Amino acid sequence: MMVMETKGVLVGEVVPCMLMALMEFCTIGLTILASTVMSKGLSPFVFVVYTNALSSIFLLPYNTFIVSRNKREDLMSRFLLLGLVGVTMAQNLAFVGLSYSSPIVAIGMGCLIPSISFVLAVICRKTSVDLRSSSSQIKLMGTLVSVIGAMTLTLYRGPVVKDKDPSTHLQLAPPPLFVFLSQHENWVLGCLLFALASLSYSIWNIIQVILVDVI
Template sequence: METNKMIMVLTELVPCMLMVLMEVSTIGLTILASTILSKGLSPFVFVVYTNALSSIFLLPFNSFIIRRNKRDDLITQFLLLGFVGVTMAQNLAYVGLSYSSPIVACGMGNIIPSISFILAAICRRTEVDLRSSSTRTKLMGTLISIIGAVSLVLYRGPVIKDSSTHLRLAPRLFVFLATKEHWVVGCVLFACASLAFSIWNIIQVGTIEKCPEVMTVASSYTLFGTVQSTLVAIIVENDPLAWRLQFDMGLLVIVLTAIFGSLIRTHVHMWCIRRKGQFYVTMFKPLGVPIASTFGCIFFAETFHYGSMMSAAVTGIGYYTMMWGQMREDESRRGKVDLLEEKAPLLQEEDQV
């Protein structure tokens, strides 16, 4: 009996611990990326190297089990996924990070569901029925997310701890706020990256319907995105020295980001989705805000602002409100399907009579 209870506890605890660890690792890598970008590494070069290494790691998973009559169509999909999800979204995000801070990455990342909802409504891919409580909930979540994002851009508030009263005992090893700070520009770039990620999510859904091998899709679009990002970086970075790497923190962060993004996080997310459902992974996304806020308050108090933390928290509330509305909508759909399945045998019996 105790063994069964222990197994049940572990079944609930292990996925939760893994997802928390994924969010902590994501914030940690974002802080490391902010540090090396502030030290001079080009964000465009960083995107190329991380995705090139990811392509190598993902190559064994690319089975290319694709029917010939769908090959051309899928290659087009992979090219589009690589362009939107890697070339556009990642370059915008890392350039935005070089101008702002990880808390902006968390806050703007939380508005992706709201942007997806707006895009789906514009494209008439979802029904906007104001009489439906789920639709009203999603609209409320969208409004909250937008308010949080706008306040993140316009209001930063005072720092957690004044640098004049803070005794620095050692040189700062890591950077939270970009040294070449352009806050508004960074926030706008992150918002554009969130828009690109929203479009990428829509395209990805259609692609996986045609090619269910998730790792094959990831490997293919990463490879195409690497090629496209290389072309962009060659155009933007005219200095050949910008491509030179040394055995320092920059190389370490590139390797860690590639391994984590291509292998670890993908497999953990897939494992958790199989065991806990599709909404389980998404519910941990706003956890990045308190994690980043904790890091900011403890280790970067002289460059971390109250307003940024509160605005990012508002976007997190909007995110959860959106997810609540989406779950209610899915439950309503399942209820209608179950009701139709229950009525079908009765209708068959009536026809026989």
Template sequence: MALRRGLYEVVPFVVMVMVECGEVGITTVSKAAMSRGMSHFVFIVYYNALATLILLPSFLLRRNKRPPLTFSILCRFFFLGLIGICLRQICVFTGVGLSSPTLASALGNLIPAFTFVLAVIFRMEKVDLRKGSSRARVMGTIASVTGAFIVTLYKGPPIIMIKGTTIPTGALDPSHHHHDQLPNFHYSSEPSSANWVFGGFFLILTCIFSSLWNILQAATANEYRDKATVIFFYCFFGTIQCAVVSLFVEKDISAWKLKPDIELIAILYSGIIGGAASSAAVTWCLSKKGPLYVAMYKPMGIVIAVIMGVSFLGDVLHIGSVIGAVIIVLGFYAVMWGQNKEENMVDEDNVAPDSAGTPTLKDPLLPSKMGAV
């Protein structure tokens, strides 16, 4: 009995640590591939196409179990794909290419704060400043945004750096291939200040799209309960949308030819880990431990990103990133604490209508991720 109870606590912990490692790994290997010349538009299309193929069997096996698909539901899936994959992933991989996986992981903790703000705007959440939980969420949101400004606009002196071959600015341009200059996986990739700020801007846009996706996802989950079908269709529609945009933007045929090096590794790793393993693992943890438990592991991604970035990409860690990340994490936990306190005040379903009949944002289908599906 004690052993079973111990496994009940240890297994979800191990799973969530592996999930965070896998998600940071996606941005790390994609950064490596893009720095060596791979177009992030090509990467997004191939990565999501592979993820869709991986999800296809589970979708087909449930064809007799899922609720009927209506035109309204399919439209919801279409917009989930547009916001969650097409817009979000174009922004996140553009931002990672211009900055670093560490910045992406730090800014990813803005998602709960932005989700709270948008939920208030859409009247899915109510703010009562007389309650400590509401004050915590408001102050946490302000702290998170402040930290985002610091980590994006202030770099400061370096704390951790390793010597390596510095990539020229043009290496971040997907139209330039640098396979000859970069024969090894390990290198130094210190972006310019302008690229860092632009990258941060795209990553903040990613958080806004992720927050919008969370809200639409909660409303969709309230209407259509079959998770496997929702995940498959939103990934399927997102892949088609990314392909249309990418074929229009990336007209160089040679850019679509995959090479058996880090480019292929990045696509296979991202498609398998991000498209199948991560989604399944997070869904399992949600069912066992709940959304708050899953969300609490998000700041761990910053530490993992720093370790991977310094070890494999030769990233330079600056004091501004540390200060900003700490402030963002404190704001993140304040928002999550306030959310948990308010949820404990009422006995509701995960996604339930309020007195006016408006769906409230309590338990999105899956936590929104910076670069995963």
């Protein structure tokens, strides 16, 4: 009996962490793919429409056939709010920011999401801060580190790495498979757009928690 309980606790703790790590890998892959596609001339707004149109094909049957009719009208209004915050605002801000920076900046600025979520939870009185508690101290330290990291990423880019002899490259070299830099680069603007996208994603996550409780 104790072995089964231990396995249940391990599954309950390990599986969510593994799924979150898998989601991070998928996010990194999507970010690099989006940067490569937009470098070919695709508008970030069109990219958002394409990706969400594909996801709607898979999610609409769930809302139509699985969710009960009594909850459907209430869920549709909540889904509309989720779409406004998490798609129209967050994704458009993020992909426009990506068009002005790089996937590395996108992943770095994404670290602001947990910190902003924590601050919003404190403001909305969904969580409390006890300076004598080790848990609260760690959360505050993590928030401070992520904010300092985002500011450093925005204000300090570092030296540009270039080839010593560019003439050695052929003029008709094949295009790169993955593109990590934008042709219309504006580092500060890209970081600011990512910060706003992180705020939208934090609000989006909070709304999702409320929606899951309703379902």
